[in-house]
Amino acid sequence: MAPARNGAVLPILGFLICAAFIYFSFRDLWLNHRGNTELGFVKRNGTQFVVDGKALYVNGWNSYWFMDHAVNEHSRYLVSEMLEAGSKMGLTVCRTWAFNDGGYNALQISPGRFDERVFKALDHVVAEARKHDVRLILSLVNNLQAYGGKSQYVQWAWQEGVGLSSSNDSFFFDPSIRKYFKNYLTALLTRKNSVTGIEYRNDPTIFAWELINEPRCSSDVSGDTLQDWIDEMTGFIKSIDGKHLLTVGLEGFYGPQSPKRLTVNPERWPSELGTDFVRNSNSSNIDFASVHIYPDNWFQNQSFEDKLKFVVKWMQSHIEDGMKELKKPVLFTEFGLSNLNKDYQPSQRERFYRTIFDVVYKSAKRRKSGAGTLVWQLFMEGMEGFNDEFGIVPHEQDSLYRLMIEQSCRLGRVTGRLKEHKLRKLCSHRH
Numbered sequence: 001m002a003p004a005r006n007g008a009v010l011p012i013l014g015f016l017i018c019a020a021f022i023y024f025s026f027r028d029l030w031l032n033h034r035g036n037t038e039l040g041f042v043k044r045n046g047t048q049f050v051v052d053g054k055a056l057y058v059n060g061w062n063s064y065w066f067m068d069h070a071v072n073e074h075s076r077y078l079v080s081e082m083l084e085a086g087s088k089m090g091l092t093v094c095r096t097w098a099f100n101d102g103g104y105n106a107l108q109i110s111p112g113r114f115d116e117r118v119f120k121a122l123d124h125v126v127a128e129a130r131k132h133d134v135r136l137i138l139s140l141v142n143n144l145q146a147y148g149g150k151s152q153y154v155q156w157a158w159q160e161g162v163g164l165s166s167s168n169d170s171f172f173f174d175p176s177i178r179k180y181f182k183n184y185l186t187a188l189l190t191r192k193n194s195v196t197g198i199e200y201r202n203d204p205t206i207f208a209w210e211l212i213n214e215p216r217c218s219s220d221v222s223g224d225t226l227q228d229w230i231d232e233m234t235g236f237i238k239s240i241d242g243k244h245l246l247t248v249g250l251e252g253f254y255g256p257q258s259p260k261r262l263t264v265n266p267e268r269w270p271s272e273l274g275t276d277f278v279r280n281s282n283s284s285n286i287d288f289a290s291v292h293i294y295p296d297n298w299f300q301n302q303s304f305e306d307k308l309k310f311v312v313k314w315m316q317s318h319i320e321d322g323m324k325e326l327k328k329p330v331l332f333t334e335f336g337l338s339n340l341n342k343d344y345q346p347s348q349r350e351r352f353y354r355t356i357f358d359v360v361y362k363s364a365k366r367r368k369s370g371a372g373t374l375v376w377q378l379f380m381e382g383m384e385g386f387n388d389e390f391g392i393v394p395h396e397q398d399s400l401y402r403l404m405i406e407q408s409c410r411l412g413r414v415t416g417r418l419k420e421h422k423l424r425k426l427c428s429h430r431h
Contacts, residue, residue: 041204041243042135044287047322047329047369049245057364057411058372059357059404060093061086062334063379064139065386067097068147070121071105078380079125083132085394086378089401090408090426093207094129095333095374098122098138098188101148102155108148111156111180114187120194126205127195133422135207137333137374139249140188141181143214150212153177169219169274172229182236189240201241208245209237210333214292215249217274223255226274227283234285245287247331252277252291252318264317266298266310277318278325288328288371291318293335293356296389304341304348308355315359315370322369329371332356336376336390349392350399357407364414372411375404 040052049056063082069075086094100107100118107118129136142149150171157163162176171177189201200206211233217226234246254260255276265271281289293314295307302310315332322330337352338344356373363370377391394401409427412418418427 039130039204042207042245044245044329047327047371048367049288049329049371054417055367055415056092056417057360057415058093058331058374059408059411060091060095060372060374062095062374062377064095064097064377065379065383066094066125067100067107067118067122068105070124071118076121076124078383080128080132081380082378083128083134085380087132087134087422088426089394089405090412090423091134091404092408093135093137093372093374095137095139095210096125097142097147097213099141099147099184101141101152103148103152106148108184111153111160112183112187119191123191123193123195126193126200126203130196130203130205135205137208137210137247138206139210139213140185141212143212143216153180156180167219169217169225172217172225178229178232181233185233185237186240189237201243204243206244208247208287209241210247210249210290211237212249214251215275215280218272220274221256221272223257223274223276223279227279230280230283230286234283238285246285247288247290247333248280248283248286249333250275250277250280250290250292252289252314255279260317264314266295266314270298278321281321281326281328286328289318289322289326289330290333291315291330293332296336296338296341304343308352311352311355312359315356319359319363319368319370322371326369328369330369331371332360332373334376335373338389340389346397347399349397350403353400353403357403357410361407361410361414364411373407 042056043050049058066079069078083094102109105118107114107122109115126136145151151168153171154163154166154168154177157174157176157180158166164170164174191200193200193203196203211230215226220226230248237246253270253273253275254265256271258276258278261271277289293311295302295310299307318330322328335356337349353375360370360373378394379386379391381393392400405426408423409418412423412427417423
C-alpha cells in the first residue's frame with residue numbers, strides 16, 4: 001500500500017510547489033497593479049484638497065527641468081534622484097513643465113507636430129513620479145520666452161502668414177493661435193503613456209493642469225482679453241478631461257477694478273498687467289487659485305524685515321479671498337528669496353521659508369483655504385547651469401532641508417496622514 005500512497009502525494013506536492021512559485025513570482029506585479037489602480041484622484045471639497053475623502057495640504061516643490069533632462073539617457077537619472085529626494089522629505093507634489101515649443105529638445109516642433117522622443121521623456125517623468133509617490137502639477141505653456149512660450153506660437157502664426165499681429169499678446173486673441181494651442185492640448189490630454197499605458201487624462205499621478213505660467217496681457221489692462229481666453233481654454237480642457245483639477249497659473253496680482261490693488265499689490269504696476277487674481281480664479285472651470293511670492297523682484301528698495309511683513313500680508317489676503325470670494329483652495333505655487341540681494345545672508349532664507357510655512361500651517365489648522373506651498377526651485381548636484389538666484393540643492397542646505405521635513409510632518413498631523421507609512425517613518429525619526 002505504501003507505493004500507491006506515495007504516488008498520490010508526489011503530484012499534489014509538485015502542484016503546491018508550482019503554485020507557490022507562481023504566487024511569489026507574480027505577487028509583486030499584482031500588488032503594484034493593485035496599488036496603481038487604487039491611486040485616487042485629487043479632488044476639491046470647498047476650500048480644501050481631498051484624496052480618498054481625507055484632506056490634503058501640499059508641501060512640495062518646483063523642478064521645471066524634468067522633461068528636458070529625461071530626453072537624454074545620460075541625464076535621465078536626475079529625474080529619479082530628485083523625485084526620490086523629494087519623497088524622502090515628505091514632499092508630495094512637484095510642479096514641472098509639460099511644454100517645450102520650438103527650439104532645442106522641443107516637444108512641439110511646429111503646430112501639431114510632436115517629437116515622440118520628447119513625449120516619451122514626459123511619459124518617463126510621469127511614470128517615475130508615480131513610482132516615488134509624488135503627484136505632478138503640469139504646466140501647459142509659458143507666458144515668458146523660455147521653452148518657447150506664447151511668443152513661439154505667435155512666431156509660428158506669423159511664419160505661416162495667418163497671424164493677426166506680431167504682438168506676443170496675440171496669443172490670447174488670434175483664432176489661428178487658439179487653434180494651435182487647442183491641438184496641443186488635445187494631443188497631451190489624450191496621450192497614452194508609453195511606460196504605464198494610461199492616458200494622461202486618466203492618470204491620478206497628475207495632481208492638476210496649470211493653464212499658463214504667470215500670464216500677463218498688458219495690451220488690454222481691462223483684463224477682458226485674458227479672461228475670455230481663460231474661459232475658452234478651461235472649458236475646452238474640461239470637455240476632454242473632467243477628472244483633473246485645473247488652475248490658471250497666476251502670480252496673484254489684483255487688477256484695476258479691485259480695491260486691493262492699492263492696499264495689497266506690491267506697487268502700482270501689477271494692476272496694469274491685464275490680470276486680476278479674483279476675477280481670473282473665479283472662472284467656473286478653475287478648481288483652485290495659484291499665487292507666487294517674489295518680494296525681491298517686486299520691490300526695488302525694501303529691507304528684509306519689510307519683505308517678511310509684506311509676505312504675511314500678501315498670503316493672508318489671498319487666503320481671505322479663497323474663503324470669502326472664491327470658496328476655493330489657494331496654492332502658493334512658487335516662492336523664493338534671491339541670493340543676489342546686496343544684504344543677503346543664508347539664514348534669511350530659513351526665516352523667509354519658515355514665515356511662509358507658518359502661514360499655511362495656521363491656515364490648515366483652522367481649515368481655511370491656504371492649501372500649501374511649492375518652493376522654487378530644487379535641483380540636484382551637478383546641475384548648476386539650471387540654477388537661478390532662488391535654487392537650492394536640498395542636501396546642501398541642511399537647515400532648509402530639515403525645515404521642509406518639519407513642514408511635511410506638521411501638515412501630516414493636521415490631516416491625520418501622519419499614520420501613513422512614509423510620513424510615519426519620516427516623522428518618527430525626528431522625535
